[in-house]
Amino acid sequence: MTIEQYIDALPKAELHLHIEGTFEPELMFEMAQRNQVSIPYASVEEVKQAYQFHNLQSFLDIYYAGASVLLHEQDFYDLAMAYFQRCYEDNVVHTEIFFDPQTHTHRGVSFGVVINGLSKACQDAKKQYGISSELIMCFLRHLPQDDAIKTLEQAKPFLSLIKGVGLDSSELGFPPELFSDVFQQAKELGLMRVAHAGEEGPASYVWGALDALDVSRIDHGVRSQEDDVLMQRLVDEQIPLTVCPLSNLALKVVNHLKHHNLKKMLDKGVCVTINSDDPAYFGGYMNANFYQITHALNLSKDDVKQLCLNSFKASSLSQEEKTYWYERIEAVSQHD
Numbered sequence: 001m002t003i004e005q006y007i008d009a010l011p012k013a014e015l016h017l018h019i020e021g022t023f024e025p026e027l028m029f030e031m032a033q034r035n036q037v038s039i040p041y042a043s044v045e046e047v048k049q050a051y052q053f054h055n056l057q058s059f060l061d062i063y064y065a066g067a068s069v070l071l072h073e074q075d076f077y078d079l080a081m082a083y084f085q086r087c088y089e090d091n092v093v094h095t096e097i098f099f100d101p102q103t104h105t106h107r108g109v110s111f112g113v114v115i116n117g118l119s120k121a122c123q124d125a126k127k128q129y130g131i132s133s134e135l136i137m138c139f140l141r142h143l144p145q146d147d148a149i150k151t152l153e154q155a156k157p158f159l160s161l162i163k164g165v166g167l168d169s170s171e172l173g174f175p176p177e178l179f180s181d182v183f184q185q186a187k188e189l190g191l192m193r194v195a196h197a198g199e200e201g202p203a204s205y206v207w208g209a210l211d212a213l214d215v216s217r218i219d220h221g222v223r224s225q226e227d228d229v230l231m232q233r234l235v236d237e238q239i240p241l242t243v244c245p246l247s248n249l250a251l252k253v254v255n256h257l258k259h260h261n262l263k264k265m266l267d268k269g270v271c272v273t274i275n276s277d278d279p280a281y282f283g284g285y286m287n288a289n290f291y292q293i294t295h296a297l298n299l300s301k302d303d304v305k306q307l308c309l310n311s312f313k314a315s316s317l318s319q320e321e322k323t324y325w326y327e328r329i330e331a332v333s334q335h336d
Contacts, residue, residue: 021278
């Protein structure tokens with residue numbers, strides 16, 4: 001098997017994926033017309049040209065403009081089903097999907113519309129593709145904690161559909177400690193907790209996420225390497241990092257994938273995973289991330305295998321389900 005064929009054949013779990021970031025220009029245009037919403041682009045090509053970013057904020061500006069066309073349950077359902085189709089093509093068999101309720105509730109779209117549309121897609125993806133999934137509600141860190149607390153209140157009637165909470169949006173200037181109260185409330189409700197940290201923000205934000213928010217996973221975390229004590233903690237406690245190579249390249253976290261620290265962290269024993277983040281905007285879904293980082297860093301098949309094993313280890317699946325997928329990965333590796 002070529003390395004690409006090997007990547008294709010391996011089952012994977014995706015743990016860092018923003019459903020609003022899977023919005024392909026064609027679908028965005030279709031929904032804008034269906035819902036009679038005007039967007040600041042005259043054609044699909046114009047949208048694609050706008051997907052040139054110089055930092056996180058320049059991406060977020062377009063991301064929020066695109067989200068404005070999502071109004072009805074059917075829109076959220078269609079968006080999620082388009083993503084599940086990509087999962088099926090890339091052999092992603094389990095996914096834990098972020099969604100940003102505040103992006104929608106601030107536009108007058110109810111929490112129920114968002115969660116019901118996404119949840120129905122999750123159920124249908126299990127039936128159609130055999131893909132298991134969970135939903136993780138993210139708080140927008142550029143908004144005050146009080147707003148996040150209100151969002152958690154709105155979520156309470158739907159807790160059976162929500163696995164956990166996360167923290168995303170503009171990182172710099174919004175340290176995790178600002179959200180300690182809402183994360184404590186989420187913990188008391190029995191929700192899993194994860195947070196974006198150490199992407200544009202410093203390694204101290206990773207410490208903050210671990211200690212002030214009590215998270216079980218760090219989203220991104222690539223700047224953890226700047227702190228040797230933190231790196232040792234990540235290894236000792238096997239705290240997963242959900243790394244997104246093509247996102248890091250698109251948002252200038254790294255200037256070239258060959259400078260990415262994923263391999264160094266993997267070699268140190270950090271539980272690193274590969275994910276696509278906002279794939280419609282950053283140039284590729286799961287396998288594209290695997291292909292490009294594998295070639296840029298000259299990863300071996302053993303490295304690729306370990307990244308896939310880590311994706312299930314870091315997931316919220318039961319131990320029985322994890323073991324099943326570990327065995328499938330071993331079976332593929334033995335046939336190689």
